[in-house]
Amino acid sequence: MDWTLEVVIVPVSDIDRSIAFYRDQVGFDLDHHTVNEHMDVAQLTPRGSGCSIVIGNLPAQQEMAPGSLKGTQLVVADAAAARDELTSRGVECSDIMVFNDMDGGTFFGFSDPDGNSWAVQQIKARAERPLIPAEARQRFGAEQQL
Template sequence: MTGMDWTLEVVIVPVSDLGAAIAFYRDQVGFDLDHETQNEHMHVAQLTPRGSGCSIVVGDLPSQRGMAPGSLHGVQLVVADAEAARAELVGRGVECSEIQTIDPRDGGTFFGFTDPDGNSWAVQQLKVRADQPLIPHEARGRFGEGVEL
């Protein structure tokens, strides 16, 4: 069956304090802050993990007000090296769980962390991502050709 692509590009993360959330995800986890927008209708920020085609949005949009801060659990990030990724986060003051291997095949190694509100993240190691990134380096940038907003 053919049809149009359906790409997951934004996950809403419910937080209680926008400034604290930006500081955590940008400065401690290392996501890029794409933009912070404030007007009479909203105050939101979009952040994107390096190499990801999906961003997170934090703030006070109606969909965010409909979820309790800290109620998002198990969103999964993927890294090529779980040990290095965990060490990087711990070095920036993020509390992480120990690394667990639940399956010896590539993709079976995980650790996790939580943000200040209690939203939880799983980090999966896929060694293949070191050689085969999900989004090739030359295709990165919101509009292709490496162009950033």
């Protein structure tokens, strides 16, 4: 049996501000933003990822204090390019740290407006071998538009 991690709840204090940060500054795709008399919930997905984040005001989403999620990890093929992209959009990032020269040993970090922190790991192999091949991402995107 496969077990896949597909959603991480990120506790935030202001849903609209967080959507703007993750969509416009970090570059996640906004999958949906559902607002009705029962909820205000948004799901955003990093490009190329099979796992999304969810922010909102449902009871399960309010069990953690805003800003209490620490060290959730993203992976990129080029840490310097990713850091440059984020800083060009106004995201404050730590310096790049190289813990060892092996692929996977390079990191930097950033935090959202509430203080939820993210680690960004460089794995150069992702450039040639993404976890979700481009064809599958294109197919999924076409299915979402139906």
